[in-house]
Amino acid sequence: MISQQSSQSNWLRSYYYVRAAFSIIWVAAAILYAGNPILASGLLVVYPAWDAVANLVDARTNGGFKANSSQTLNIFVSTVTTLTVILAVTKSTYAILAVFGVWAILSGALQLMTGVRRWRGYGAQWAMILSGGQSCLAGGFMITQSLGTTPPSILDVAPYAAFGAFYFLISAIWLTVSARRNAEA
Numbered sequence: 001m002i003s004q005q006s007s008q009s010n011w012l013r014s015y016y017y018v019r020a021a022f023s024i025i026w027v028a029a030a031i032l033y034a035g036n037p038i039l040a041s042g043l044l045v046v047y048p049a050w051d052a053v054a055n056l057v058d059a060r061t062n063g064g065f066k067a068n069s070s071q072t073l074n075i076f077v078s079t080v081t082t083l084t085v086i087l088a089v090t091k092s093t094y095a096i097l098a099v100f101g102v103w104a105i106l107s108g109a110l111q112l113m114t115g116v117r118r119w120r121g122y123g124a125q126w127a128m129i130l131s132g133g134q135s136c137l138a139g140g141f142m143i144t145q146s147l148g149t150t151p152p153s154i155l156d157v158a159p160y161a162a163f164g165a166f167y168f169l170i171s172a173i174w175l176t177v178s179a180r181r182n183a184e185a
Contacts, residue, residue, distance in 0.1 A: 008062060009122050009175060015058055016172035022050060023165030030158040040154040041089045044096055045082060047161065048103055052078035070113035077106045097152040101142030104160060108135025127174065131167035138163070 026047060033039035055075045059068035066072075081103040088095035112132025115125040138160045145152055 009179065011061055012058075012118075012122055013172050013175040013179065015054075015061075016168045016175065019054060020165045020168035020172060022054075023161045023168065026050075027158050027162045027165065030154045030161070034153055034155050044089065044100075044154060044157065045085050047157070048078045048081040048085060048100075048107075051107060052082060068114070070110045070117065074107055074110040074114075077103065077110065081107075093152045094146045097142050097156055098146035100157050100160070101139045101144075101146060104135045104139030104142060106139075108132045108139060111135060122175070125171070127167045127170040131164060134163060134167075135160070 026043065030040065030043055033043065052075050055071045055078065059065050059071040059075065062068060081099060084099045085096060088099045109132060112129055112135075115128030115132055118128070119125045142156065142160070145156055
């Protein structure tokens with residue numbers, strides 16, 4: 001049993017590093033291609049699609065969909081968001097930001113629930129819990145911005161992704177340090 005938990009903890013650590021790396025690359029691409037509407041639109045579609053795939057893989061790897069109800073729901077939310085972003089891209093940048101705002105609130109709440117559920121088994125979930133809470137707040141801010149007069153751009157979403165990268169990286173590092181301490185003990 002301990003080796004299975006250790007194996008899952010190792011997987012979770014790797015998963016968090018991959019999530020952080022993806023978000024860092026996405027933010028860099030968003031900054032680089034902010035002036036190109038076609039590439040920026042593509043990046044805006046890819047971001048929630050990636051989240052759906054990442055939650056799918058994580059849920060399947062850690063006991064399946066039934067054991068991971070918050071992630072299973074997050075797969076659905078992120079998939080619907082991806083499709084909605086595709087529609088919003090044809091409407092306006094205001095619509096895109098509003099969709100991202102709603103998604104940030106929903107996926108943040110679900111991430112918070114996942115972090116709370118994993119707290120006892122894996123540790124290092126405080127960053128995921130903070131990330132989920134901050135995502136909810138960021139979503140409200142994005143919705144407010146979408147109602148403003150200044151046309152939003154992908155650069156209004158990039159800080160959200162950057163904070164996500166930060167929290168995934170903190171969790172991965174925390175799990176790495178914890179694993180080394182446990183190995184030395």
